[in-house]
Amino acid sequence: MSVHGLTLGDILREHRRSRPRVTASVDGGVRLTYARLDDRVNRLAAVLAAAGVSAGDRVLYLGRNSVHLQEGLLAAAKLGAVFVPGNRRQSADETAFVLDDLAPAAVLWQRGHDAGEDRAAADARAAAGAPGRWLDGGGPGYERLLDAADPGDPGRPVDGAAPAVGLYTAAFDGRPACALLSHDALIAHSAAISLVRRIGPGFTFLNSGPLFHVGTLMFHLAAFQAGGTNVFLPAFDAAEAARLIEAERVHQMFGFGPMLTAVAEANRGPGGAPRHDLSSLASVAHSPEWDAQVSVGTDPWNASGMGGYGQTQVGGMLTFLALAPDGAGGAGRPSPFVQVRILGPDGAEVAPGATGEIAVRGRTVFSGYHRRPGLDARAFAGGWYRTGDLGRREDDGTLAFIGPRLHMIKSGNENIYPAEVERALKEHPGVADAAVIGVPDPVWTQSVLAVVSRTPGGTATERELIEHVATVIASYKKPRRVVFTDTVPRAGAAPDYAALDAAHGGGGYPGEERRGT
Template identity: 35%
Template sequence: MDNGIGNWPTIHRVRHPDRIALIDAANGAELTFGQLDARTNALADALARKGIAQGDRVALVTLNSPQMLEVVLAVAKLGGVAVPINCRLQAPEVQYILGDCGARIVFSSPQTAPVVAAAVEGTDVSEIIEIPSGEQRAAGEASQSPYETLIAAGSTERVEADVAADDLAMLMYTSGTTGFPKGAMLTHANHHWNAINNLTAVEGIGPLDISLAAAPLFHIGALGIFSLPLLYVGGTTVVLEAFTPDAWLDAVATHRVSVAFAVPAMWAAIDATPAMGTTDLSSLRYGLCGGAPCPVVLIESLTRRGIRFAEGFGLTETAPIACVLDIEDTVRFAGSVGKPALHVDMMVADPQGEEVSRGEIGELLVRGPNVFIGYWNKPDATAEALRGGWFYTGDLATCDDDGYYRIVDRKKDMIVSGGENVYASEVEQVMHRHPAVGEVAVIGIPDEKWGESVTAVVAVKPGADVAEAELITWTREQIAHFKSPRAVYFVDALPRTATGKILKRDLRKRWSADGSAVQR
């Protein structure tokens, strides 16, 4: 019996075969659940003929497309394991992941093909299959692509493997902001329970909802918030190959999108584009932000524009929804990530794993049926992360008397200066309110006197101007002096991962050496 995510389109083919499952924003092509099931059956059959079977890993280094989701479902139908890989990585980085997971087949896009070709050397990969680009699909040139040829050769009869809910469905590699990425092992049950959490989070989702997948689908946020859950519930997902704010707005208006997930950097770009003021967003029930802390000033701006806005917290390891700040709370409890999802337990613990008092800072622990089962080939890291039935997130948090959780910082980002703990996220939220600050990252730099020196790296808004001394003085007027930066360095833009997370590791490397790099 197939108890996996690959069976979802089969169920909906029986229940309502003509309902739209996926829409390709590149050309407006619609794919019904009946067609999606037939195509993923054919793809599964073709992959089985290539030797893919239970437990085999199939990697994807692609831009967003409906075809990417087809691959995930087809691999699941065989009991295989899909491995979505960041399509912005360089060949050595992709090669590491391919070698670590032991993938046998890789799907690529034309844009990623050169990197993939270089990355497969020395790995177990026997074949690269190219998915047509959005431009090719828009021009009607997809039918002759290797991908469509593969599907045409497969049988549309259901190939049903014996897939258990607890079987491994996917390896989602962490972003690697602190070192080599780790493959988080997510089961079919993890995705199932995450879908159920989606049904009850914020105002929920249903079969009549239409979402917009604009963030990269190799990231658990774009995949696990709305995209997979709507395939579970029988709704519709519009897939945008690559994000631009104007393309996002056009897709919302054209396809009458009702729910949309984006990371803070994307929401900031949407908020800033002139088209925001003229686009019809009346279909949008609510937007959800996640992936990184959202600046309070951005939440306030989007709310003023009439967007009903919620904020979520989760991790790759939680598939991802763990906690949600509801629409009515986003301004009143700004800075909080809200309360746990329906089937999630959370606790703030001390180093011994004991719950701390309300209001005290400790490490955030999560448990629930959506929590992953460990890191691929990394038993030590798994043992460190999963203890006593809890997932130790590495996030420092507090919980107030009303049950609202607040993420204070990552453990690694906490700065100890002069014996005082300084939480970078708190300082960043304050500095975001300065009218000249577009982006800011706060890091700790080794200091002989203070242990660590609080340092801010700032990208100013276009046309704005502010001096280091002025910004330090302004910040000291808002928060305690020991929390305020002792130095501010200016850059054109902060380095980010493809999912919008700031690469503080790169900033620390740049400004922690002998000081020569910081001279301006």
């Protein structure tokens, strides 16, 4: 074991010594100090070890946001195992896929935590011969297991470069892949967001989003690393969130627009006065009602919120708007622990102002996907992690995020990125939504076709929109044709390019051969 090593287990070991009386976790009626959390984590590690979990094994958690998720993560970390918080919104089929793909040595399962998942778990156990040991993940059986276990530290040597957490993402080929994040990467990422968001001792975070998603998990881990307090909401509940913000003097929560609106509404008491004091909460500006109750900072670290660009595969955030609040690029500047390069199709760095694929090296980069050598080969080609996203370095050095690389259009030897053309189209007042595809062209390889839905009463013509795009971005990127439609089909947040290609004769993309890897 190197004298320079540091793992998530080591951080907990230090916290139990440096912060024995500090509150680590609040979950309903349960309050744990760091000393008590470490005792329980040691006991759970003993339970998992007895169930056969060794270094490199996966531990799957099927349950709600809970201190038991934190205990599971840290117990797996002390054994050198990989903790995978399962997506509780996934279907039975998806759960069956995850069980098969992950082959977990143990499953921490909260019976009845979700109807769909219950069914999924039951189906999967039947179908797959119950891979791994299924253990009670939070009920009375869980407490009995812990009570019977040894509270001594397992003391196993764990390499900081070993994966500690796996998160399913990146369904490039139609099935999600499990991105593996090492202790080193998670610790560096926590340091980065702690620097940018000024997370320090006494910090209290409300785990109000799902912990199987990096957006909440990254703050959870940063609060833990800082020796702060994690407050858990089993699932999002606006009224309970408001109560907890006051009761625990919460500093930050995970929340995007509709969640903040819901909390403000739930906190509206008789006569309109707020039920709970939310003033401890640092937040971006959102609405007059919200802003009047919380602390809307004017410092970049606060006012810019989590602006920037990120991905599960880099631990969460790669760039932060707060590091360049007045920069030309909307994604700000990189985390202090990474290097970013914008690469052309040949893998060479492109000049400022040119669009290319965002590539990264550094501490927070993931360790590859679980059992997906094909995806890994593409992701790490050339010694850099290729994000699969397009960006641009502005003249002042700041970064702009353009959009996903897949579906790049090649026309007359020029690269045209649909996201860029779509953004230009949507700047026109008559356009409600837009998607851009490439259609085969005998002369130019491909030409650009736009599929557009108009705003109600909108009368924009094909010619008008083509001319508009040519005034906003380089003329060669403008559509040759515009097709109007009532609704642009979407697959999640992105246009459903496969459906659009099928409906409008798209094809001939240069990156197409990479879709299958």
